[in-house]
Amino acid sequence: MTFTQLSAREIAQKVQAGELKVSDMLEASLAQIRAVDGDFGSLDGQPTDPETDKKVHAFISLTEELAHAQAQAVEAKVAKGENAGLLAGVPVSIKDIFALENTVTTAASRMLNNYRAPYTATAVQKLIDAGALIVGKVNLDEFTFGSSNESSAYQPASNNPWNTTYVPGGSSGGSAAAVAAEETPLSLGTDTGGSIRQPAAFCGVVGLKPSYGRVSRYGLIAFASSLDCPGPLARNVEDAALILQVMAGVDERDESSATLPVPNYLEALQQDVRGMRIGLSPDYAGIAYPNHATGEFEVIPVQEEIKQATLDAAEQLARQGAEIVEKVPMPHTRYGIPVYFVVSRIEAASNLNRMDGVKYGYTVADARDLQDLYTRTRTEGFGLQPKLRILMGAYLSAASKKVNYYQLASQVRGMIRQDFELAFDPKGAYQLDALLTPTTPTTAFKRAEIFGDSVLMQYADQMTVSVNHAGLPAITVPAGLDKKNLPIGIQFIANHFQEETILRAAYAYEQSTLDAAWRKVRPMALQEVNA
């Protein structure tokens, strides 16, 4: 096993015990990036590598100098016999939507190409304080607006390490690709409608969306403020618990952070699933998708292999003593995407109003007047997908409209939340501890296959988005490979602030499948590296 195949927990333990030099770990991570990543994403990027289509392209920038300084600080602590932190010496990549002081923070947009953050996001600072080495910023859909990474203004966009002609998902696609390609064992992402879980599922890694309020949003460039949630991507459940332990907790700089105490997530993994009630819902068997041509809604069933993997996982957990509760009704799940179209677009349009060429980021030269500055800056600075989201938000929130779409969507959002409240009600008909669902309706799709069809692309999030509407925690874990050798993900959802519950269930499933044949298969991008 090479250093880059070690888990974050193993790295931190070996570093603390003096068995692994932090500088060696950092060099191994940087060497892996050089070996598999190829050209980093850049504005108007032209590939310089003839093998560029076979590369991962997870990164936009490296922060090597910072990582070396952090490595020295950790080594000094270890040498003095001090506790170097839960993430001592662990290389971590950061989605380029988080502020990192004096580092270019682009949101994968021309609009912020030259923006150097004046402060560091709380979630990132907590990682640094726990001994992590921040090795660089990874690619994403522009301003997180997408599910494939293709909308990034920084090209080449990330590829899926399992097959580089497929997308890694999005918007945290660079994070998922970096973790799957063993460039960093952990990555920090964000999830507004499924942006951690969908790419994690597509790339065969673990992705955890904490409860809204569990992790501070301070320093995160906002997309939809009532939905955004920072969270980790990792190669196993224990590492996801480890990094959540570090990041979770109240932050006086984020008024929406929860003041609840943070449980010991690593200890929670030691509890088994005996007696845990895990639900399956027929409302996660397919997606209801509007056909533009007919005007009718069509139900497209979940890919058969994903459905089977979900049922197999239920069986595995039942064998370990969990009680499987079938036919749990979640009737408002199908409205998750229409609600998301309203809430996320209106909030995004509001948040992006601040990008005007005056306060920071991109601006045009020689503007005739203030309006000319605004218009030319926003026209040149935003890509097509942000423009689409801003226009939808502007249209739906126009005061002249007969329908108050935001209010309507918020009411339906309440009904989506009620579905979960009924399912998790300890005195109700189902009394669930967790709901088990597919993470995505299909495995990863090919590059350029869906990009441009903004509706179909959005409906790929139907299995994940309801969780954001309700503010709940959810985790995706790898559950096999399909016939094309593309990863399958399954999702566990629990009630508010019950992260321990989904970590327990996911860990129990993961441990029960450690010897599965599909776990021995390595991503295509790694087959010639460290074989």
Add this chain to the structure above:
Amino acid sequence: MQLEKISPEAFEKIVDMAAFALEAEEKAYLLEELNHQLQSVQELLDIPLEESSSSSLINIPRVGDMPRRDEWQAFDVPRGIIERAPQHEDGMILVPEPAGGKDLS
């Protein structure tokens, strides 16, 4: 029920409101996609809303005090923020005059 569609005129208004100047090809793509999204959104109009369904703001549980009192706090290095503005001078952000030289203050 007749589905609402965004007309080219309404589209031009929101483009103006969003401060964009778009090429014809961009306009065609964006208007088509907006109407596809609006078709999806209008599924919400057919949902019988329950009396009890309140507008949902997510509940953030509180134990003890709020994270902090709702009081203004100065950023440690305000100059660090001002200096990130594309044009600035003496700690002030510079902007061009409004159209026609009108004073908007």
